[in-house]
Amino acid sequence: MAGKPEDKNLDYESPDARLGGLTELSNLYGLTPKVEAAIIGAIAEGHRERLISLIAPLHPADQADMVERLNQAQRHRFTLMMRQHLNAQMLTYLPEDILEEVVSVYGVDGLAQALPELDSDDAVDILEDLEDEEQAEVLAAMPVGERLIAEDALSYPEHCAGRMMQREVVVCPSHWTVGQSIDYLRGLSDDELPDDFYVIIIIDPARRVKGQVRLGRLLSSGRPVRLENIMETAPHQIPATMDQEEVALLFQRYGLVTASVVDAQNKLVGVITVDDIVDVIQEEAEEDLMALGGVSGAHLRASLIASVQSRFLWLFVNLMTAILASVVIGFFDKTIERLVALAVLMPIVASMGGNAGTQTVTLAVRALAMRQLGDDMVNRFIFREAMVGLVNGFIFALVTGLVALLWFQNLYIAIVMGLAMIANMLAAALSGAGIPVLLARLGVDPAVSSSVFITTVTDVIGFLTFLGLATLFLV
């Protein structure tokens, strides 16, 4: 969920103070264990006024956290009790599945009334999390003005600039003076002003962006100064169809605070501010981390069934890999029968390859996400990884060879071990670097699928070279 802009009214306080005992932590986090216990108590007792008086002073983010902490039955009661007093802003902070639960109790009409209170990007944030049918019902029940804005935003693909952007923009022509602009701003109603803005966008009569003036600059300049004289050109105009990940990279690279969003005709359609980017960066980094760990989409408070399901697929795919490795071992059952030391040592080769492969994959996935693996870098990266694999392969060939020699007093086992180690570390480096790049070019998320392929390669090559060489030279 992109874009949880700071709320207009920051005057949230900690009810903990009223419950006695204002600690340092409760200065910073509104939801303390004491408040949580009091809220759960109020829900249990059905004490509506008390519940409202405990919830209202909390920041919407804390309210959402509280709703998440409740169990399903408590959440149901809570939503019924708070129905008329639910803070619409709070909904933007809820994860998708919890939002669905709350909305099912809150009802389509309740939501349709609440959404127009929010900025357009926040309303879209909630709408896009709903099921298609529910979304259509809520849209139909919304006031026509807000509905059209929301429908326009939803017409852009998910996760793109057109969805993230704020449509409320303050624009002025470049020939205006500082004084004129300030008078203009003072004349706008609260409804016309965005909740939060840091720049005035300077446009030409065709609504094309000429530049921007920071509010700090505007305030410190004299009234007669013309905007064009304090305007910065804005080279980073974001196409409305750009993916949020690309937008976040631009913001990061150039330290942007506000960027204009333009349509295909280069006309201004909205702005994106850095506070909307914070969530995107968090989200994108988390997605890669979770995907590499095989727990995409998992979260801490998911139900048991959802958790089992979310782990199952990944484990099942890995089981196929493991069975394939076993089939390879099965080819050499006669060899192992004659020399059981091979069965003892063979996991070492496979496991070292797997770990080296994971290292390279992690580096590749991160570099791809940060757009650091352009065409000019790919060959250099694969070559570099192959060299690293070879060097470490030689080092670990010596170490593991020595271990094998000391353990089984057999020079030939040691040599076979060393050769297999070099081969597998090289295979790990080549597949660890090459497969993510290939998947990315095919349009598949490398974070999700790479490691299965790499484990397959390192297991198969590991067992095949070790047991194969042993069959040739030892038995």
Next chain:
Amino acid sequence: MAGKPEDKNLDYESPDARLGGLTELSNLYGLTPKVEAAIIGAIAEGHRERLISLIAPLHPADQADMVERLNQAQRHRFTLMMRQHLNAQMLTYLPEDILEEVVSVYGVDGLAQALPELDSDDAVDILEDLEDEEQAEVLAAMPVGERLIAEDALSYPEHCAGRMMQREVVVCPSHWTVGQSIDYLRGLSDDELPDDFYVIIIIDPARRVKGQVRLGRLLSSGRPVRLENIMETAPHQIPATMDQEEVALLFQRYGLVTASVVDAQNKLVGVITVDDIVDVIQEEAEEDLMALGGVSGAHLRASLIASVQSRFLWLFVNLMTAILASVVIGFFDKTIERLVALAVLMPIVASMGGNAGTQTVTLAVRALAMRQLGDDMVNRFIFREAMVGLVNGFIFALVTGLVALLWFQNLYIAIVMGLAMIANMLAAALSGAGIPVLLARLGVDPAVSSSVFITTVTDVIGFLTFLGLATLFLV
């Protein structure tokens, strides 16, 4: 590196336009392959004027990217040629090792002259990346005013709010009117104004923070309005000693744009803005991802030796784990000799445990980083993971048991396989959930060390239960 605020002057353009062929990409990214080639050419030919004319119009972030893309010899030449024209802002975008290289050519005096051009947080950003000795020399050569500010910042521990914050703050008393505040701002010199600010902080005579007024609100209010009437209370005042990770979590949770930083006496000492947070979030998420993949601190353009070293330690620790697993297998060499099917199937049990453990560790590491695993959640999390492990353990016991039965036509192998699978999946869940929590409580980074322990557990338990049960019941 925290804090790369937007530059005062945004008027960077793409020299690509002058080289012919303005593409859409070059609108957004200044450093195109054509520009890069032209710059490398100018360095090779020693054409100083041409180099400067190519570099100057680039955004400092692009300049830094260019410096990174050069090889060591080119970088040396580049720094010498650009010496008098180096953009100090560019230095803030360089990674630590490249910065060291550039500074060694640029020299202490050059750096000491360049740093005062920057905002205090940017100067500190560069200073903290230098070796202690070099840092002391540069500080000694800096003008006394800037030196004292930098020394004060450096007196705070690394990665804390006191280092990140901007010391240039605009403050007003609450009884001032909007008109008074704007006149005051107009009277300030460029040096007294921060490069960028979004709020005016309202303080009392003891410099304690009473609240803040957003510039947008200030601009849209009439001149006679008193600040106290448009002020928001600011409940999130950040202690100067707070770790940057905690600061980033506060900004994210509450969607903050600006937060005051206060000392132990609750007096205002600086502000942190959301654009400084973007880098922290990026950095912290990347650290966890890289640590889990066993490539902490690695980066794409590291030297071969540095790359080999950065991978070696992790692989070596994992080798110890693999050898331990082999020792366990060695206990059962007689069993394997008599029934070689065990050698074929045993990697499946270990590998499924390893993958399930990785899933749980990933979830745990992420939850710990997001401060979602408080005391109230830990037991619930471990219990939940154990349940997920048991359920998936039973499912995969059936699947792998069936595979073993069909493959080797031996019901007892199938039963042993199933029992070992359940035991190992449970062990994976318990260690995957428990070890990161334990490490975090001991003050060890769970992202770095957890997976080695978990692999050890799942390898040992996997081989031990499978081969042990087989020894008891089969041979």
